[in-house]
Amino acid sequence: xxxxxxxxxxxxxxxxxxxxxxxxxxxxxxxxxxxxxxxxxxxxxxxxxxxxxxxxxxxxxxxxxxxxxxxxxxxxxxxxxxxxxxxxxxxxxxxxxxxxxxxxxxxxxxxxxxxxxxxxxxxxxxxxxxxxxxxxxxxxxxxxxxxxxxxxxxxxxxxxxxxxxxxxxxxxxxxxxxxxxxxxxxxxxxxxxxxxxxxxxxxxxxxxxxxxxxxxxxxxxxxxxxxxxxxxxxxxxxxxxxxxxxxxxxxxxxxxxxxxxxxxxxxxxxxxxxxxxx
Numbered sequence: 225x226x227x228x229x230x231x232x233x234x235x236x237x238x239x240x241x242x243x244x245x246x247x248x249x250x251x252x253x254x255x256x257x258x259x260x261x262x263x264x265x266x267x268x269x270x271x272x273x274x275x276x277x278x279x280x281x282x283x284x285x286x287x288x289x290x291x292x293x294x295x296x297x298x299x300x301x302x303x304x305x306x307x308x309x310x311x312x313x314x315x316x317x318x319x320x321x322x323x324x325x326x327x328x329x330x331x332x333x334x335x336x337x338x339x340x341x342x343x344x345x346x347x348x349x350x351x352x353x354x355x356x357x358x359x360x361x362x363x364x365x366x367x368x369x370x371x372x373x374x375x376x377x378x379x380x381x382x383x384x385x386x387x388x389x390x391x392x393x394x395x396x397x398x399x400x401x402x403x404x405x406x407x408x409x410x411x412x413x414x415x416x417x418x419x420x421x422x423x424x425x426x427x428x429x430x431x432x433x434x435x436x437x438x439x440x441x442x443x444x445x446x447x448x449x450x451x452x453x454x455x456x457x458x459x460x461x462x463x464x465x466x467x468x469x470x471x472x473x474x475x476x477x478x479x480x481x482x483x484x485x486x487x488x489x490x491x492x493x494x495x496x497x498x499x500x501x502x
Contacts, residue, residue, distance in 0.1 A: 232420040236328045261285045263312045267305040268298055271376040275299055276292030288313065296320040299379075299411070300395035305331060323396030323413040325379070325389050329365040329408050330421035332384040335436040336364055360434045363423040365408060373399035378390075417470035418463060421484045439482050445474035454483075 238257035264285035271281070276285040276297045285294035296318045297311045303320045308316035337360040344350050348370035351357050357366040367385035379393035380400055387400075387409070401409045409424045420439060424431050427432065428440030453467035454474050461474075463482070475483040 234394050248298075258286075258289060259288045260312055262308050264288055267301065267312075269310050269395070271395075271397065273300065273374075273376045273399040274402065275399045292316055293491060296375060299323050300399075317475045323398075323411040324391055324394045324414045324416075325396065325398070325400050326412050326416075326419050327365060327371075327387045327389060327409050328419065328421060329363070329386055329406075329425045330484070331359060331361055331364040331435050332386050334384070336385075336438075337434050348405050349386040357406075357479045361424050361426070361431075361438065363406060363425060363437070364407060366406060370405070371403050371409060374399045374403040382423045406470050411467050414463055416463075416468065416474065418468070418475055418483055418485060420454075420461045420482060421462060422460055422482050424460055425456055427459050431459070432438040435460065437480055437482055438481060445483060447474050 261282070265282050268281040268285060272279070274280075276293070276299070278287060278293070281298070284293060288295055288297065295313055295315065298304045299322075301309070301320070303322075306320045307317040336391050338358050339360055340358055341356060342351055342354065342358045344354070346368045348366040348368045351366050351368055356362045357364070359366070360385060365386045367382050367387065369380075369382050369387070370380060371387050372380045376394050377395050377397070379390045379395070380387050381390070382388070385444045391414070393399075396414065397410055398411055400501065401407075401411060403409075406423075410417060422431075422435075422437070422439040424435065424438045426434065426438075429440065431438040431440050441456045441461070443456050445454050445461050447455050450465050450473070451469050451471070453464045453469070454461055455464070456462075463474075475481075475485070
């Protein structure tokens with residue numbers, strides 16, 4: 225019995241000594257928190273989405289504090305918070321252009337030809353390894369939601385085989401852009417009126433064969449854009465948003481109706497109604 229008590233006392237004493245030593249060492253080698261980094265972290269969304277190119281919001285805050293990243297590097301941060309971050313850093317506030325994600329594909333199941341029935345994991349990265357996915361178009365949305373899983377703001381969902389963005393929820397962080405194995409999700413200015421819902425680089429004849437709505441590179445939109453904001457490259461149209469005036473001429477002339485407004489028109493109508501109510 226005495227041996228048991230002695231052993232217990234010995235272990236307790238050792239534990240106490242080790243605990244004191246750890247406490248002492250932790251104080252000696254403690255990493256002091258940087259007040260400016262802490263302030264910047266508080267002004268970031270905390271989603272750790274990686275859209276800025278850094279692993280976490282804290283990593284971005286540290287980069288901003290070191291002067292390696294701009295104060296407006298986080299696309300999910302409000303303009304007001306960008307100003308506050310700039311104030312913390314003692315620099316002039318940089319303009320924050322709000323962006324949104326846009327899936328440049330309209331190839332829903334009823335519009336595009338399929339190659340096979342996929343029965344593997346519901347993940348785009350897995351499906352793309354089997355001949356580039358189930359759709360004949362190699363630049364079509366796979367539709368298994370890898371982007372959905374990466375979005376920390378619940379701003380993406382899959383509808384009929386194509387990812388759709390909820391503009392009201394999208395912060396433009398870019399996490400879905402990095403996640404898409406087809407590279408068909410792009411960041412465009414939030415208030416952009418039009419976008420081209422296709423990224424097929426097949427020639428017109430092949431696109432017509434593969435998809436009912438794909439861009440055929442006919443150049444009608446390019447010829448009718450007075451601002452010179454739309455051009456055809458590799459058989460597909462793309463919009464230069466620095467030049468686009470939002471006139472809608474390209475959308476009206478497109479024979480495939482592939483230049484679209486998405487649900488942004490609904491959003492703008494809601495904003496107009498709010499203004500009118502005031």
